[in-house]
Structures are given as C-alpha cells and as structure tokens.
Amino acid sequence: MWFMIGMLVGVLVLGLIWLMKRNNLSLTWYEGLIGVIGMVMLLFTIQNYFGSLAEIEPKAANLFLLVIGLPGIILLALSWQLAARRVKKA
C-alpha cells in the first residue's frame, strides 16, 4: 500500500513542479514549508486513519481525521492560496 502511496505522491509532486515550471511560478520558502507540513500531516492522517480502522479503533480513526487531517488540509489550502494570491497580485 505504501509503495502505491509513495508512487502517487511522487507523481503529484512531479506534476506540481512541472506545472509551476510551465507557468513560470515559484513558491516562497514559507509557502513551500507550509505545504510540506500540510502534506506530511495529510499522509500521516491517511496512514493512521486506515491503520486505526484496521485495529478496530473507529474513534481513534475519526479523531485522526479531525485533529491532524483537518489542520493538514487547512495548511495545504493556505499554502495554495498564499501562492495564488501572490501571483494574482503580481
């Protein structure tokens, strides 16, 4: 499973880099950092969500979504919007 997730993340990151190069975009250091933190939190959530379900711990699974997954998504959204707004402004 983690091989597939690794492949998927690799493809997504490569796609993102390709898109940014094509559109002549770049991330500031803090946009990149927030994005990476968000991505790590999201992957951590996915692992622990499915892990907890496998462990028959549904409450733990849902709390992982709430406590780590939601902030992770917010950080990713924040990174994206920061970059988008900066580009739009420029």
Add this chain to the structure above:
Amino acid sequence: MPKFHTVVGRREFMKALGLSGVALGTVAASAPVFHDLDDIIANPSASFKRPWWVREREFGDPTIEVDWSLITRQDNTKVMVGGGFGPVVGAELQAKLKAETNALQLADVKNNTPGATLRDWALYSACGSFVDQSVMNYVQPIASWAPGTAPQVFSWTSVPGPEYFGATKWQGTPEENSKMLRAAMRFMGASQVQFGELGEHERKLIFTKHNRTKKEIVFENVEKAYETTTKHALPDKPLWIVSVAIQMSKELFRQGRSPLRTAANGSRYYQWKGVQARTQAFLNVLGYQGIGYPEFSTGVISAQADAILCGFSEGARNNNVSISPEFGTVVGYFSLLTDLPLSPSRPIDAGFFRFCHTCRKCATECPTQAISHDSEPSWDIPRSSLAPDKEVTWTMPGKKVFHTDFPLCFTQFGQHPGCGVCMGTCTFNVNGASAIHEMVKATLSTTSLFNGFMWKADDAFGYGIIDEGDRELWWDYELPTYGYSTALTSKHGGYNR
C-alpha cells in the same frame, strides 16, 4: 488597494474547507461500522476474506470431477498411514526400507549432514516424530493433566538422548545455543524467548514450595531434576533460565471483566503445555534437560521477575504486570530451567516504567481500586486495605515498585470470570497498524516530557476497554490464528510487513 493581514479571501477559504469536509465525510462514510449483532448477522461476508481472483463454484462441483456413483465408504486401515503399505509392497521391502532409513539417520548425525544434524533430529523428535513411522516415536507427555495420571512433566525425558544416534551431547557456544533454542521454541509456539543465568541472586526467585502441588522445591547434589510425592528436586549445578513469552488476544483483553477475556488468558496455558513438552524433548535429544512446570499454571521460579530480568519487559504501575515493547501488556510469561549453557539477555529500558510514574490509566480503571495511584514507587509494602491488621505475606520486599493491594485485587481477579482490566486498558495494549504507536513509544523512550499528554491522548482517542454494547462484535472479526500476530518479532520470510 493593498489587502491588509490576509491573502486568502474568506470565500475561498470557506470553499476549500467545504471541499475538505466533503472528502472527510466520504472517507468516514466508507468505514465499516456495525451497530449491533443484527448488523453483523446481516453482513454478507459470512465466509472469510479471499483474494478477488478466487471464484466460488456451485455446491458439490469442485474443480476435480466427482462421480458419486463410484464412491463407497473407505476402510481406513487400508490407506498407507493406516498400515496399508506393508500388505501392498510386502514385509520384506518394508523392513528393508526401515533398516535403510534408520541407518541413514545415524550416518547423517555422525557425518553432521546439513539438514540432518543432531539438532535437526532433535526438532524432529520434539515435533515431527509422532507423524512418522520412526522407531523413535515418543509418548506424548501432554495427553492428560489429571492428578495422578499425568506423566511426570517437571523433568520429562521420554525421548531418546544423543546416544540413540551414536552421538555425544550437543556442543555449542552459549550464543549458538541461544539462537538454536530461540529458533526451535518459536517454531514450537513460543512468541519469543529470552535467557538468563540462574546465579546466586536469581536462585532467590525459586519458590520454596509449589503453589499447586504443595511440594517442597529443593536443590540437591544430583545430575538431573526429579520429583517425588513430597518434593521437586533441582540439580545443584549451573543452570540457565529460559524466559518464554506467549502472547494473548489484545482484542479479547479489551472486553473488560468477561468470559471472553478469560478465554484469552487461558489460551496461553494450553499453548505453554505444548511448548514446554516439545522444548523438553528437544533438549533431551541434545543431551540436556528442560526443567518445566509440574502442572499447567505455575513453575518453580517467578516468571514475571524472569521476564523483567531477562529483558522481555519493564515493570508496570500494577506490579503484577510488565510491559513489553513488542507485545505490550497482553502476554503471558513462563520460565523453564535448563543445563544447556545460554547467553543471558540484558534488561531493557524503553521508558515504560518511567511512563507509569505519570500514567494512571490502569489505576483509574481498576474495578477494586487495588492499583496504587502514587507518584513515586516505594520499597515499603503497605498492608492490604482488606486486612490492615495482617502482615504482608503474599509478596517479597526488595523491589522499589508501585505496590498493588493484591488481596483487594483478588476480590475480582480471583472470582468468576476473573479480571485483567488493567492489562486490557493499558496505554501499551495497542495493535501495530497505526504509525502513531511506534512514534509514541520512540518519543517516551527518549523523553518523559510528553508522558502526561500521551496518557491523556490515549484516553481521548478511545483506546482500551471497549463499550459493553460492542462486546459481541468480536465474533465477527477476522483475527489471526490464536488471536494475535505471530510475526511481531520475525525478521525473515517477509511475514512482518
């Protein structure tokens, strides 16, 4: 017009949040949730889970064609393993084959042929000989445990020794012996084994009297252990401890005070019976002795103390329990003594006992409140709240621990259907699928800074004893054989994934 403190508009933010909510909701909705027993019964997956490429056929129509008109009931004495071989091939060929294979067996041991050395035959003798047509079949020592009818298992020697093979006793370094015994015992059913030397200190852990047989346990100047109607005699010579862990079902221990929990607790004992008998047989073939339990539940030495001293686990807040990095609290420990020289394993520090200084989950959940809530362990053993005028006789001083009020504990533990809530609810009674557990263990092993947070988080995330209404759900789970993962400490073969 410059925008002040935000570059993300409220509208965009809410839109992103809405998308996230939809995603989270979809994942949550896809999670399998059963609400009651009816849900389970209604679940179509009454069969066990198969790969998608396995197709089911019609009843009575396997891939091998069957003509029921030709099939009649079989006399099972005519099949090969039922004695049918001799009458078909003749007694002469049968005797010739037997003589040849027996000679080959002896030659292999003599020549140390890879795959057929003395230790290989020892494993065969312990585990495989009873399914073979060998001359060295042995009597199963575990046929019965009824008092008076059971074979003497304390120092059981009902298998041929190395002399049967024309060999001398097995010679290996303590490290080689330890590796060999670990491999053999894991194969025979032990979850893991550790080793210790029965030195001057450890001899103090040998009981003076056995709790069930009521016999004295004594050291004597003899070569081999033996027992009479009044005593279990141990040889007064260098001996080593084999500390054995046998896991139990974590899911069943989360059932609280329930016969299901007690079923898990009992499972380790019937498994231990087989492990002990086969280990003794294995050692006997090698020319050594295994000194085991005279009856199913208790040996001659404190197994919990051995587990800690031999590096299986650390002591816990409940000082009748210890915590293993691999197995947590839901594991039973047993001890066997042997004269096979072994390499002692060292005690461990994974931060567990330090964590127990902070965490009080077991103490809070304990139905009798027998577990100490103190912040620091103590040398002094308090008297039981049930009998404050009685001296402490049920445990030994000399260890700085959190002292459980055992008479109080026994008002639940010793009554039907037993207890074990402390083990089931422990912060370390977790499975291994989520990465968070390894991170928590690595963190608390490194620093005690987050111990309080970890304890509270474990509680908040719902780990531990499950709700009473969910307890029958266990029957619908597809759990591993014996109810636990046997691959936790395996390194080779790709099983521990």
